[in-house]
Amino acid sequence: xxxxxxxxxxxxxxxxxxxxxxxxxxxxxxxxxxxxxxxxxxxxxxxxxxxxxxxxxxxxxxxxxxxxxxxxxxxxxxxxxxxxxxxxxxxxxxxxxxxxxxxxxxxxxxxxxxxxxxxxxxxxxxxxxxxxxxxxxxxxxxxxxxxxxxxxxxxxxxxxxxxxxxxxxxxxxxxxxxxxxxxxxxxxxxxxxxxxxxxxxxxxxxxxxxxxxxxxxxxxxxxxxxxxxxxxxxxxxxxxxxxxxxxxxxxxxxxxxxxxxxx
Amino acid sequence: xxxxxxxxxxxxxxxxxxxxxxxxxxxxxxxxxxxxxxxxxxxxxxxxxxxxxxxxxxxxxxxxxxxxxxxxxxxxxxxxxxxxxxxxxxxxxxxxxxxxxxxxxxxxxxxxxxxxxxxxxxxxxxxxxxxxxxxxxxxxxxxxxxxxxxxxxxxxxxxxxxxxxxxxxxxxxxxxxxxxxxxxxxxxxxxxxxxxxxxxxxxxxxxxxxxxxxxxxxxxxxxxxxxxxxxxxxxxxxxxxxxxxxxxxxxxxxxxxxxxxxxxxxxxxxxxxxxxxxxxxxxxxxxxxxxxxxxxxxxxxxxxxxxx
Numbered sequence: 001x002x003x004x005x006x007x008x009x010x011x012x013x014x015x016x017x018x019x020x021x022x023x024x025x026x027x028x029x030x031x032x033x034x035x036x037x038x039x040x041x042x043x044x045x046x047x048x049x050x051x052x053x054x055x056x057x058x059x060x061x062x063x064x065x066x067x068x069x070x071x072x073x074x075x076x077x078x079x080x081x082x083x084x085x086x087x088x089x090x091x092x093x094x095x096x097x098x099x100x101x102x103x104x105x106x107x108x109x110x111x112x113x114x115x116x117x118x119x120x121x122x123x124x125x126x127x128x129x130x131x132x133x134x135x136x137x138x139x140x141x142x143x144x145x146x147x148x149x150x151x152x153x154x155x156x157x158x159x160x161x162x163x164x165x166x167x168x169x170x171x172x173x174x175x176x177x178x179x180x181x182x183x184x185x186x187x188x189x190x191x192x193x194x195x196x197x198x199x200x201x202x203x204x205x206x207x208x209x210x211x212x213x214x215x216x217x218x219x220x221x222x223x224x225x226x227x228x229x230x231x232x233x234x235x236x237x238x239x240x241x242x243x244x245x246x247x248x249x250x251x252x253x254x255x256x257x258x259x260x261x262x263x
Numbered sequence: 264x265x266x267x268x269x270x271x272x273x274x275x276x277x278x279x280x281x282x283x284x285x286x287x288x289x290x291x292x293x294x295x296x297x298x299x300x301x302x303x304x305x306x307x308x309x310x311x312x313x314x315x316x317x318x319x320x321x322x323x324x325x326x327x328x329x330x331x332x333x334x335x336x337x338x339x340x341x342x343x344x345x346x347x348x349x350x351x352x353x354x355x356x357x358x359x360x361x362x363x364x365x366x367x368x369x370x371x372x373x374x375x376x377x378x379x380x381x382x383x384x385x386x387x388x389x390x391x392x393x394x395x396x397x398x399x400x401x402x403x404x405x406x407x408x409x410x411x412x413x414x415x416x417x418x419x420x421x422x423x424x425x426x427x428x429x430x431x432x433x434x435x436x437x438x439x440x441x442x443x444x445x446x447x448x449x450x451x452x453x454x455x456x457x458x459x460x461x462x463x464x465x466x467x468x469x470x471x472x473x474x475x476x477x478x479x480x481x482x483x484x485x486x487x488x489x490x491x492x493x494x495x496x497x498x499x500x501x502x503x504x505x506x507x508x509x510x511x512x513x514x515x516x517x518x519x520x521x522x523x524x525x526x527x528x529x530x531x532x533x534x535x536x537x538x539x540x541x542x543x544x545x546x547x548x549x550x551x552x553x554x555x556x557x558x559x560x561x562x563x564x565x566x567x568x569x570x571x
Contacts, residue, residue, distance in 0.1 A: 099365075255332065
């Protein structure tokens, strides 16, 4: 019953998410790593003497752009919009006068946003990996690196989108708060020594990425900057648990709160 | 088939601001007009009836069951909200089909119902166009279509005639009346008396969050007629016009000025006065430049009813 309602909202929301104008902007943003990979590959072809460490570049793209920027910005705009966009656009009424449990609205819309973001982020990551590592695809650790990177990005999308969905259910200025959270808290506290960094989602995401000795030093140096990693299975469990908690909180708030539109 | 909407001593506050106070009302089959000036509390009452808001106090039921978070009830209620808001990037057909799918209808059934609703609101030709390209009248009609597409037993319409041209208004009035004739309960809000008069004889007057009066049109008309209406007329010869009308019992007082061509009448028999005026003007050959009734609006009536 509830699953059917969630699926129906998911299908309805998926169409809206795909058609939204912001989708084009974020699709272009997601393709930037692919563009960079193409430029570097062409440069390597044009200057055969200068080698391209595709895996190192890929690692930097994953951490510096993928995890610490793309996932955050996409999750911020799509997560907060699950509820706040409906309030700002005054369209929420069309959903809340249907015979649907309110949690179905949250979960269905969240699932639609998360699916679109996963396609954008993982698609772009896969494309840039293959472009950067052409000719080196038989290197075993590269595949392990790719798998862990995709897992970290996917869990990042799910976790952050759930968090921002929750924030969007009760904060009017949820995007502004989200910016401070993403580029303040998450991007600073993750570098704090000791266990303080464990108060960020980013700590657990980075803990999933390859550890020392698994790949080339240039990648490791960047990834391990002040990171005191948690065990990967624990990191995955924490991220999945937090995603579930954020979604449960979002459903709870949304079911109890009355939403008023600005005149 | 028809449901009864029942509010018992309900109140609603937005923080310290009063939205509704001590409202007790029972609405059954047929069309009920909810009439009141802007900010009177009409939309608040309708949002409470459709579960958008929760009463601060009191009990609100549809068919004996509380409305808030009662999702099963929404199969039986259709709501046309006041705000001109849509998912602009979908077509009218997609909008309706998508919302019907949320009701649990299979794709084919949702399409059939969407097509029928578009036909009813005379938008069948525009169903494949993006809503963002719709005119105001079309937007208002697609909003009504989403409210009736699942054939609810209760239809609640918040200012459905607002901002429409006369032709579109007529179409929507006919549509609402047709819906009523199928034995359903319809609640329509408006701040314009003639709009409500065109729809129903049963009205509820609401003002400053309270129900002021409830009854049929003649009763409300009586209340309104007990209130002296002021009618200002600009004429080349205002004194002659005044002298011709003052003898009739419809005219309570006549005054002149402040402008030279202005005469102001006070009447308690508004209809009689407006029958008399054109007849006298035609017979006397006087020229009229302008007729205005500065207090011929609901606000004046409400002010009168609350004793301001």
